[in-house]
């Protein structure tokens with residue numbers, strides 16, 4: 001018995017030894033042979049897509065949004081893709097989402113037709129090569145794929161779009177089970193994207209995972225149960241004329257003086273407030289990107305020359321409101337933020353950013369933080385900023401309200417964004433605007449003017465009162 005076993009084992013080893021060692025090319029070919037190699041694909045299902053960068057508390061998972069339907073159509077040769085989401089609940093940006101890419105052009109399709117999203121093109125194209133068949137095609141076409149053979153699995157790596165290292169794990173069944181890469185992010189720096197594919201099934205002659213989980217920045221971004229797959233589905237996704245002609249608009253800043261030494265810097269989707277002290281400046285809010293922040297910093301230095309920016313203050317931790325924090329840290333500013341954000345931002349401002357090197361990556365500065373758990377005051381005796389920590393609302397578990405007691409100006413983000421002056425009052429008072437007003441009352445802030453981060457500009461507090469039916 002024992003002898004016969006060893007004889008069989010030896011024979012098996014000899015046969016295995018006769019096979020030539022696998023290469024990246026042979027591993028990819030074997031996988032394409034077993035998974036199929038469609039020129040296009042359409043897959044649908046249900047599950048969830050999370051709201052990246054919008055956690056309730058900094059460092060926690062992205063908020064989940066249930067999907068009643070999910071359909072993705074990919075044309076590998078055209079390098080085009082369309083993703084159609086239907087959310088179970090109304091969402092910021094609409095209950096339906098239709099995002100598309102074709103090569104270096106990206107756009108969203110909404111009720112008013114296609115809207116260019118050129119800055120999103122690279123990431124959307126990269127995501128094509130993170131799909132199971134897309135990975136095999138991308139790696140085969142790259143011509144530079146390498147192989148790391150493991151115990152029962154192989155990892156094939158290639159460089160996509162000239163700079164993204166993509167690693168795909170292929171198991172003993174010749175199925176792509178995991179594809180990983182890193183993408184740039186203004187807050188997190190180099191950010192991991194990990195796509196997990198499991199429960200492979202035959203769909204009309206191709207193997208496709210019935211279960212997809214994609215993590216981004218350490219938390220689930222997608223969880224999908226795939227119910228239908230159509231290989232070689234018709235998938236021509238031409239670039240609309242309006243998108244073909246579009247260019248990325250340059251960053252603009254406009255400033256409005258609200259009070260002596262206080263300016264509302266607008267000109268984009270997110271505003272900031274610059275406050276001048278006798279020896280330094282403070283900027284409230286560092287939204288969006290490094291590009292936006294450099295423009296606001298330049299504007300601040302024009303408004304009040306020859307003074308360093310000593311403080312940058314945040315209203316809350318969401319990524320669209322904190323994408324410039326790294327830039328201000330590189331500028332030497334102390335970050336004044338809700339205490340609950342400090343451990344998270346300590347990590348993000350020190351994170352490597354090799355894919356999109358910012359000033360903090362090129363010349364890293366040791367970050368300084370001032371956590372606010374109750375109240376913090378910045379003053380030189382003439383100009384004063386009071387910062388109050390609150391327990392947030394349904395949008396975030398932490399807000400900081402920034403109040404200038406001299407000119408009686410309140411700076412807040414997201415809880416109340418004044419619309420056009422003639423906009424009708426909502427039939428039901430929005431709860432987060434009500435919470436903001438109640439917080440202001442509880443803190444006994446004698447607010448005259450609200451300088452919001454979003455909306456048409458600074459407004460008298462009477463407008464908030466009217467908005468929530470308290471006038």
Ligand SMILES: [Zn+2]
Nearest residue numbers: 316318395414
């Ligand atoms: Zn927010």
